[in-house]
Amino acid sequence: MSDPVNQKHTDIVVIGAGPAGLATAIAARTAGFKVLLADHAIPPIDKACGEGIMPDGLAALAALGVTVPAEKAYPFRGIRFVEGTTSVDAVFPKGVGYGVRRTVLHDLLTQKATEVGVEMRWGAHVSEIASNQVTIDGLPVSCQWIVGADGQASIVRQKIGIGRSHSEQRRFGFRQHYAVRPWTDCVEVYWSDQGQVYVTPVAQNEVCVALITADPHFRLNEIPSAFPELASRLAGALESTRPQGAITMTRRLDSVFEGNVALVGEASGSVDAITGEGMSLGFQQALSLVNAMRSGSLQPYDEAHREIGKNPRRMAKLMLMLGERPWLRHRALRALSSQPDLFAQMLSVHVGESRVRDFGIERALSFGWSMLTA
Numbered sequence: 001m002s003d004p005v006n007q008k009h010t011d012i013v014v015i016g017a018g019p020a021g022l023a024t025a026i027a028a029r030t031a032g033f034k035v036l037l038a039d040h041a042i043p044p045i046d047k048a049c050g051e052g053i054m055p056d057g058l059a060a061l062a063a064l065g066v067t068v069p070a071e072k073a074y075p076f077r078g079i080r081f082v083e084g085t086t087s088v089d090a091v092f093p094k095g096v097g098y099g100v101r102r103t104v105l106h107d108l109l110t111q112k113a114t115e116v117g118v119e120m121r122w123g124a125h126v127s128e129i130a131s132n133q134v135t136i137d138g139l140p141v142s143c144q145w146i147v148g149a150d151g152q153a154s155i156v157r158q159k160i161g162i163g164r165s166h167s168e169q170r171r172f173g174f175r176q177h178y179a180v181r182p183w184t185d186c187v188e189v190y191w192s193d194q195g196q197v198y199v200t201p202v203a204q205n206e207v208c209v210a211l212i213t214a215d216p217h218f219r220l221n222e223i224p225s226a227f228p229e230l231a232s233r234l235a236g237a238l239e240s241t242r243p244q245g246a247i248t249m250t251r252r253l254d255s256v257f258e259g260n261v262a263l264v265g266e267a268s269g270s271v272d273a274i275t276g277e278g279m280s281l282g283f284q285q286a287l288s289l290v291n292a293m294r295s296g297s298l299q300p301y302d303e304a305h306r307e308i309g310k311n312p313r314r315m316a317k318l319m320l321m322l323g324e325r326p327w328l329r330h331r332a333l334r335a336l337s338s339q340p341d342l343f344a345q346m347l348s349v350h351v352g353e354s355r356v357r358d359f360g361i362e363r364a365l366s367f368g369w370s371m372l373t374a
């Protein structure tokens with residue numbers, strides 16, 4: 001039994017210090033809560049990622065008081081889809097996105113967490129999670145709230161039994177950096193029957209290449225055969241990191257809290273990596289979760305969480321459908337390349353600047369006609 005006199009107490013224990021956990025810890029500490037953040041890894045924490053932060057994600061970071069210095073990132077103004085000789089691009093309706101190395105982002109978020117006074121434990125072993133108590137490195141810590149920000153395979157979700165999973169679809173993701181001067185100010189998404197590869201500029205002389213595929217045997221070294229137009233861009237460029245892989249998952253939970261325990265980031269469900277929205281969702285969820293904690297109830301967070309994920313989930317569905325149906329994809333890309341303003345409108349919905357219903361029936365019919373005639 002633990003000694004109550006020596007037992008440590010804090011307001012919030014956050015388990016997992018990836019982008020979502022760090023963002024939650026920063027928001028909570030800034031709101032006046034005492035926060036203990038524990039991660040079993042030791043920095044610098046890296047992860048297979050396309051490393052693009054969309055404008056809505058940068059806005060959420062700014063709301064957390066985190067600015068990414070221009071010299072530590074590379075701005076992109078929009079998104080370009082490419083398949084063979086067909087391509088279409090659009091700029092964001094507002095602001096820019098940033099390509100930022102995951103290790104750089106982790107460092108920036110950790111610095112901010114230190115500055116606001118978050119207590120951080122690295123290489124920590126979280127063994128027990130019970131109502132109002134977490135055991136970290138063998139020592140019990142009592143708290144008012146517990147946050148599971150421990151990624152896709154969340155032990156917090158499993159131990160507390162939060163949320164039934166509604167939809168699950170897995171794909172395989174890999175990333176590698178190449179030392180080459182970015183050739184575009186967009187994130188480029190290359191499509192083929194093998195999956196998608198997207199390229200995010202992350203520095204003056206470096207790009208991040210992320211492959212997402214449903215084929216468990218397909219690897220980055222097969223890019224030249226499936227994505228020849230990208231291969232010609234990368235020809236002669238040196239690989240500046242070793243490849244890293246991760247599963248990307250589409251998962252929705254019917255609830256993201258139980259009692260005083262809440263989930264945030266990928267622990268709370270996720271959208272396929274092709275959306276490029278994973279980190280942005282985590283930052284937005286962190287802000288909503290802390291607002292809910294301030295109100296004393298996690299119920300508003302559950303509702304806000306559903307709303308935050310609505311558009312990215314829709315877009316993920318659409319992109320996966322295009323990925324799986326070559327005939328539809330070829331026609332859709334050709335139709336969009338002849339109506340780039342429609343692509344711009346889709347991008348606007350994707351980054352939360354407009355709603356699906358803003359499309360209007362006339363646009364839908366016109367697009368349908370272009371699809372038939374493309």
Ligand SMILES: Cc1cc2nc3c(=O)[nH]c(=O)nc-3n(C[C@H](O)[C@H](O)[C@H](O)COP(=O)(O)OP(=O)(O)OC[C@H]3O[C@@H](n4cnc5c(N)ncnc54)[C@H](O)[C@@H]3O)c2cc1C
Pocket residue numbers: 015016017018019020021038039040041045047048049050051052053054124126149150151152155172173174175210211212246247248264265266267273276277278279280282
């Ligand atoms: C190939 C690929 C490309 C992607 N591209 C993009 C992109 O371009 N833009 C974008 O926004 N998103 C992208 N994503 C998604 C993005 O990587 C995730 O949304 C993001 O990492 C989720 O952050 P998180 O903090 O929820 O989880 P994670 O980043 O997984 O962090 C979880 C943390 O919890 C810790 N942890 C786990 N278990 C425990 C435990 N038991 N005890 C203590 N600590 C624990 C881990 O060490 C880790 O630090 C991509 C994903 C993939 C796979």
